[in-house]
Amino acid sequence: MLWETNQHSSKDSVQRFVEEPKRLEQKLLPYDVIGNLAHVEMLESEGYMSEEEAEAAKRELKNIYNQEPKVESEDVHTFVEERVTEKTEAGKKIHTGRSRNDQVVLDTHLYMKEAAIETGLEIIELVEALEDFSKNHNQTVPGYTHQQQAMPSSTGLWASSFVDALVDDLRMLESVFDLIDKSPLGGAASYGTSLDIDREMTADLLGFKEVQQNPIYAVGGRGKKELMLLQSLNHVMLDMQKLSEDVINFSEDQQIFRIPDRFTTGSSIMPQKKNPDILEMVRAKAEEVNAAELATRGVIGKLASGYNKDSQATKKHLFSGVQNTKESLEVLSSLIESLQVSENFSMNEDVFAAYTANRKVEEGASFRDAYTDTKEQQTYETFSETPAPKNQTYSEMAKSWKRKQREFEDTKERVLGL
Structure with a gap:
């Protein structure tokens, strides 16, 4: 093992305890290769690698990217270096001016940038x-307060409320994206390096907006940007949870919606059942994303400055939070596209009570008299349209x-072409 001390062997239970599961390391492999390619380009530019060495190293890095082999070493960074070094002596130079600490933060930032982009596009869909x-579908339906029919609403008004909510979620996600869009590479272990490396060059090659200048924060702050992203995903899932709950309630109790069969499952004992399992799973995944945020906050909440191994534990929470959110958005987009509105739902006539009172006000009555008169008479005027505002x-x-x-894909293509 490349980083092994004399205190124990690689088969030691202590070593197994601190190693990251290989399936998690595998997710970072393409980002680690891209980061290595940019770093090698910079090392050549600064004279730490010859042109021949750099070309040999980049050739093997591209082979790894294209083949996507299984990560077998203790971590993805060690695996990539060992694979390159097996083919060329230049591999011994690719770690120059770096630590695994700033490497993993770089890989995670690249992963989070792409994850945020993919999530943003899923939200748009x-x-x-x-x-x-x-x-x-802009039929008049009952609107609810305290889970009771209260005032007239419409299916269009209901749907557009989630549009507004998701636009707010997009704004939050975009703010987090801007904070992630800073290169930590060059922060090394947490205190920079005495070698004359060009951090701006690697940041530019990798498509980052700027360099995270302070190395202690760039590396020792690992987990905070992950937490920010999870917080924004948690807000998305909060809305997905509400949307799922509404569709379940409006399809079963009120019979306003008809959920397509492919989004339901049957019962092993009750032949008549069509269970909204997909929507129930979205509700559960929302809680998993919330748990991932809370776990990440717990991991980093009491860490001292500088790099701490605890932060490694944030990786699994980040990956699960991203996956659960993207899967939920995708399945809900498909459901909404095929969701139907029933024509045979029941609506209490008294949902028009406030409307009737307002008509009396328009005719000259005070609101309190109109309110009392409508409540006593219990006869209501009705109407059939509640327009849904458009989000512009x-x-x-x-x-x-x-x-x-496009910019992220262009960056990957440019770096792989070095």
Whole structure:
């Protein structure tokens, strides 16, 4: 083992305890290779590698990227270095001016940038599905307070409320993206390096907006940016949880919605059942994302400055939070696209009581007299339209996230072409 001390062997139970599960390391492999390619380019530029050495190292790094072999070493950084060194002596130089500490933060930042972009685009897809639903299904339905029919609403108004909520979520995610978009490379163990490396060059090659200048924060702050991303995902899932709960309630108790069969499951004993398992799983995944945020906060909450091994534990929470959010958004987009509105739901006539009282006010009565008179008479005027307002900002946000996606893909293509 490359980093082994004389205190124990690689088969020691202590070593197994601190090693990261290989499946988690595997997720970071493409980002580690891309980071290595940019770093080697910088080392050549600064004279720490010859042109021949750099070309040999980059050739093997690209082979690893294209083959995506299984990570077999203690971590992805060691694995990549060992694989390159097996093919060329230049591999012994690729760790120059770095620590595994700033490497893992770099890999995680690249992963989080792409994860945020993919999540943003999934949110846009759901927003578009909700907008289409709002336009195509704008039937008057009861609106609820205290889980009781209260005032007239519409399916369009209901759907567009989630559009507004998701646009807010997108704004929060974009703010987090800007904070992630800083290169930690060069922070080394947590205190920089005495070698004359060019941090701005690697940041530019890797498509970062800027360098995270303070090395203690760049590396020792590991987990904080992960927490920020999980917090933004938690807000997304909070809305997904509410949307799922609404569809379940409006399809079962109120019979307003009809959930397509492919989003339901049957019962092993009750032939008539169509259970909304997919929506129930979204509710559960929302709690898992919330748990991932809380666990990450717990891990980093009492750490001293500088790098601490505790922060390694944030990786699994980050990966699970991202996966649960993306999967939930994808399945809800498909559901909303095929969700139908029933024509045979029941609506209490008294949901029009406030509307009736307001009509009396328009005719000259004071609001309190109109309120009391309507309550005593218990006869109501009705109407059949509750317009759904359109959110005008999400189309521009969609362009912004698609631009981010193009820029990230262009960066990968450029680095792989070095």
